[in-house]
Amino acid sequence: MSTKIEQTKFKVALIQMSMSDDVDENISKAASWIDKAANEGGEVICLPELFSSHYFCQKEDIKYFNLAESIPGKTTKLIGEIAKRRKIIIVAPLFEKRAPGIYHNSLVVIGNTGDIIGLYRKMHIPDDPAFYEKFYFTPGDLGFKSFKTSVGNIGTLICWDQWYPEAARITAMMGASILLYPTAIGWHPHEKLEHGKAQFDSWQTIQKGHAIANGIYVAAVNRIGLEKLSDETAGIEFWGSSFVADPQGIIIAQASTDKEEIIYADVDLSRIEYVRQNWPFFRDRRVDEYEKISKRFLDEDSI
Amino acid sequence: MSTKIEQTKFKVALIQMSMSDDVDENISKAASWIDKAANEGGEVICLPELFSSHYFCQKEDIKYFNLAESIPGKTTKLIGEIAKRRKIIIVAPLFEKRAPGIYHNSLVVIGNTGDIIGLYRKMHIPDDPAFYEKFYFTPGDLGFKSFKTSVGNIGTLICWDQWYPEAARITAMMGASILLYPTAIGWHPHEKLEHGKAQFDSWQTIQKGHAIANGIYVAAVNRIGLEKLSDETAGIEFWGSSFVADPQGIIIAQASTDKEEIIYADVDLSRIEYVRQNWPFFRDRRVDEYEKISKRFLDEDSI
Numbered sequence: 092m093s094t095k096i097e098q099t100k101f102k103v104a105l106i107q108m109s110m111s112d113d114v115d116e117n118i119s120k121a122a123s124w125i126d127k128a129a130n131e132g133g134e135v136i137c138l139p140e141l142f143s144s145h146y147f148c149q150k151e152d153i154k155y156f157n158l159a160e161s162i163p164g165k166t167t168k169l170i171g172e173i174a175k176r177r178k179i180i181i182v183a184p185l186f187e188k189r190a191p192g193i194y195h196n197s198l199v200v201i202g203n204t205g206d207i208i209g210l211y212r213k214m215h216i217p218d219d220p221a222f223y224e225k226f227y228f229t230p231g232d233l234g235f236k237s238f239k240t241s242v243g244n245i246g247t248l249i250c251w252d253q254w255y256p257e258a259a260r261i262t263a264m265m266g267a268s269i270l271l272y273p274t275a276i277g278w279h280p281h282e283k284l285e286h287g288k289a290q291f292d293s294w295q296t297i298q299k300g301h302a303i304a305n306g307i308y309v310a311a312v313n314r315i316g317l318e319k320l321s322d323e324t325a326g327i328e329f330w331g332s333s334f335v336a337d338p339q340g341i342i343i344a345q346a347s348t349d350k351e352e353i354i355y356a357d358v359d360l361s362r363i364e365y366v367r368q369n370w371p372f373f374r375d376r377r378v379d380e381y382e383k384i385s386k387r388f389l390d391e392d393s394i
Numbered sequence: 395m396s397t398k399i400e401q402t403k404f405k406v407a408l409i410q411m412s413m414s415d416d417v418d419e420n421i422s423k424a425a426s427w428i429d430k431a432a433n434e435g436g437e438v439i440c441l442p443e444l445f446s447s448h449y450f451c452q453k454e455d456i457k458y459f460n461l462a463e464s465i466p467g468k469t470t471k472l473i474g475e476i477a478k479r480r481k482i483i484i485v486a487p488l489f490e491k492r493a494p495g496i497y498h499n500s501l502v503v504i505g506n507t508g509d510i511i512g513l514y515r516k517m518h519i520p521d522d523p524a525f526y527e528k529f530y531f532t533p534g535d536l537g538f539k540s541f542k543t544s545v546g547n548i549g550t551l552i553c554w555d556q557w558y559p560e561a562a563r564i565t566a567m568m569g570a571s572i573l574l575y576p577t578a579i580g581w582h583p584h585e586k587l588e589h590g591k592a593q594f595d596s597w598q599t600i601q602k603g604h605a606i607a608n609g610i611y612v613a614a615v616n617r618i619g620l621e622k623l624s625d626e627t628a629g630i631e632f633w634g635s636s637f638v639a640d641p642q643g644i645i646i647a648q649a650s651t652d653k654e655e656i657i658y659a660d661v662d663l664s665r666i667e668y669v670r671q672n673w674p675f676f677r678d679r680r681v682d683e684y685e686k687i688s689k690r691f692l693d694e695d696s697i
Contacts, residue, residue: 216678265692265693265695297603297643299603303603339592339596341592371522372557378687378689383567385684385687386681387679387681392567392568
């Protein structure tokens with residue numbers, strides 16, 4: 092593992108794709124997209140959450156535990172070979188089988204040697220209609236993570252983590268230049284017309300907020316397409332819209348809602364430094380007064 | 395002090411105004427605007443940061459310490475009389491003289507009996523060109539605050555606090571239905587053309603982010619006008635744009651950049667409950683893993 096930061100700029104590539112119910116097909120499609128991203132100069136290439144399968148959490152069914160795989164395992168080996176061959180960093184989300192009865196929504200960071208240089212396990216686990224993740228995923232126990240790679244310091248979080256300023260803050264404090272959020276978020280078809288725009292706006296806005304609060308790049312990598320696991324379910328229309336925000340919260344790359352595509356952005360350390368010098372929020376944090384963050388709620392503390 | 399929440403809805407009024415170098419004039423203008431807001435149904439009425447004077451922090455000059463006043467004092471008495479007469483809650487920011495050599499950028503919450511029911515001292519103190527607040531203001535030592543009033547639970551923060559997710563989070567955890575941010579923010583005239591829009595967008599976006607993260611109303615109350623303390627300084631063009639965001643981060647009231655005006659919004663507890671039931675972020679917070687928030691930075695923790 093290289094711990095020396097050799098570059099002051101690196102190019103991230105976000106692969107926005109759709110998934111079928113054929114795992115091998117999804118992996119081989121992802122591999123093709125990674126090659127394309129590498130051809131186009133991508134140095135840190137990130138796939139969407141649980142990229143090798145449909146978003147199975149729409150239903151609670153133990154059969155889907157069969158989709159889980161060990162880390163290291165078959166998929167990390169295959170992705171590792173690509174990373175080594177193309178000399179790139181790959182962020183690959185996986186349904187991790189850790190032990191019988193312990194599964195995680197995880198991601199690995201694979202270095203340009205092909206080795207796994209990082210493992211992150213999703214810390215915040217949702218449970219909402221058609222997003223029954225608490226059934227499948229044990230909450231992460233590795234804490235928040237930022238990984239020093241050969242091109243730069245990369246913070247990794249997953250989907251529901253997006254809504255937690257604490258996760259963004261702690262990861263940024265570990266020196267990350269970018270927060271990468273592999274994601275699987277979409278509309279309930281019956282809600283899209285009435286609430287779709289507001290839901291999307293909230294999702295992008297809070298992440299832009301993390302960029303601003305921390306003077307850091309933020310990237311979300313979503314899937315596209317309507318996925319319907321059976322005729323009993325309405326399915327989820329994944330809204331794509333993968334994006335990169337700069338350290339001032341300005342959108343510098345934005346994907347469509349419905350197309351497979353790769354978007355690129357440069358992570359420029361001098362831009363981070365410039366923004367943080369102009370808005371020195373880290374300098375003025377009241378670290379003496381934040382310990383209450385570790386409570387659930389403080390109802391009795393009013394006044 | 396009433397600790398019983400009697401209403402499920404209350405109307406906030408934000409008074410966006412300009413200030414002159416005449417303190418008495420500013421206070422009497424504020425009093426008129428408060429009366430107007432009360433006439434129009436405002437129940438919680440909030441003034442801008444340091445509303446009784448020019449934004450003197452553009453320069454470091456000990457003469458401006460003479461603007462500070464005790465709490466309680468002349469201004470809180472006058473504001474208290476209005477609050478009692480109109481049976482309203484008033485949030486009045488003040489330059490607080492606490493002791494010789496200890497001054498704070500503070501606010502009081504005055505209840506509908508005319509009594510001071512809350513005191514908050516700005517926790518995060520900026521120091522940027524023309525915002526030399528560290529010279530004047532001792533950082534707050536009362537912690538973050540939410541106050542139970544006769545109409546609802548009100549969280550108060552001041553200006554630079556806006557950039558800190560920790561401040562919003564802790565205040566929301568104390569049961570606040572709204573975060574009120576009296577503010578004095580504006581453009582350096584020489585920067586406005588190039589950076590003005592991006593600066594404004596960042597400011598509003600991060601606050602919308604606090605609304606979303608916490609399922610809470612957020613209101614910022616800014617001043618307007620170009621204030622130039624002397625011919626030696628370029629002055630600051632305060633950008634107004636006071637606003638209220640709802641618990642999903644949707645702007646529900648928005649003021650102009652350059653007019654004195656009052657904007658109103660209903661704080662509806664049922665809307666907060668609806669949003670938090672749909673996006674139950676508080677439920678899934680990883681309170682076991684947030685203690686690092688209390689550190690300044692974590693450079694050694696990468697990987």
